[in-house]
Amino acid sequence: MSPAHWIALALLGLGYALALFHGHLGLATLPALLALCCTALLVRRPAGWQRVLGHGLFIVLALALALHWLPGFQGAKVIDKVVFSEGALPFSMYLNLDKPLIGFWILLACPWILSLRGRGLLPSLGLVLPLTLLACLGGAWSLGIVGWAPKWPEQTWIWALNNLLLVSLTEELLFRGYIQGGLQRLFRHQGLALIVAALLFGLAHLGSGWQWFYLASLAGIGYGLAYRLGGLSAAVVCHFAVNLTHFALFTYPMLAPG
Template identity: 55%
Template sequence: MVAAPFIALFLAVPAVWSPAARWLVPGLLIVGYAAAMSNGQLTPLAALSLGLLLAAAFAVAPQRQAWMRFAGHTVFIVLAVALSMHWMPGFNNLRVIGPERFTADAVPFTMFLNLDKPLVGFWLLLACPWIRPRHAPAASLKASVAGVAGTTIVCLLLALALGLVRWEPKLPASTWLFMLNNVLLVTVTEEALFRGYLQGGLSRLLKRFAHADVIALCVAALAFGLAHFPGGWQWIVLATVAGIGYGLAYRYGGLGAAILAHFGLNAAHFLLFTYPMLQAPGVS
């Protein structure tokens, strides 16, 4: 019963990508969050976030007046930051891994199945369909393969050079859960926000200017890097470089290509290198 909310969320992610199954998504979200409330994983205070997201979705509809759309996007941006940082009340996210050391020299890792952060991704996919530009299947496939290969090689070589990781292949018992959560909830939400909404939105706003796509890509990559500031300057650098790779995948292959590039790097990092990073010398 504790897993019921997340089963509904995991099913809702592929459904939202299918025009034929898209109508299922609101129902799956209602079922999932109702189950979470019955389990005590949500409290009535979570209604504040849900209500504000619904109001923002109403406000940003294309037929609304400009001032209302601006207000709706402002409310969403504030909520996106707060939900991503787990600042909003009412969410009792379930810890499913850790603290656990996957290798003896690694920092202990903890993973939660979050109910707050995924709301950002679902809101974007449902309220802002323009974050998913259309690309020919061949172009999307090419961008996906190039994004996964290029971003993974560059970022992991850089991580090795910075002394953040070592070559340490492994297959922990929790691998399946990490991968499922990472691809369906983490990378979908982060790419919808940073690439679809921020990069795509800036490209739309700046389209009258030269190099609008390059500016949008760089701003989104830098914002993604700064979002990793708790890890220190090395992680800001790594995440910014990764954001450039994801941004190129988005630019030439769409949101799906960016998600695959992001997940490919995360999977390679988890399976083949120290995860999440090496423990600093002298720290037990």
């Protein structure tokens, strides 16, 4: 493994040791952690069937981690039913410890996701980010699910830190690095990989309603273009910039119905 991967592993170990010390991580997490280690070993094996099995098991584990189905992870609630602007739904936020494991697994088990090199961060975002902002937030406004609501509440910094590291980074590692990058390596078709990853990203938001499926799919296309042009860092910055603009300038998370 490269020095960057060892650093990531050391940070992961330190972070989860602190979580265990403070009671946010229980012994019930051990089966999930051991299963992730086993899948990582499988995907690095030379036999094709072992790699397929490893990736299949990881996808099941990733789904369970993302949906918070596995026991032992006690995320700290840092925002509790706050109404950020008039007419908005109350918003709560946890610092989740299960979902970030998806991103760390991908970094350590699939180092090829960092191999894509584009034209640089700023050139890649120059056109993609404005169009993604217009499509997503303009679309949300036209659908009537957000309104103009500029704000910078005291919770902004913890929200931004969580959204950058535990949301945007993790989701881009999964949907762009692992899914889009993996499909592109498998089928040698950039457009197909981008669309499939974007639609899966939309499906991950379907629980909030068809509007969010539509908007998240549009966002996924924008993030996929950023990834294609500038690599993982461009996709993460594009994702975080859209989320931060939504938080700071529009109703967050959305307007209350009725």
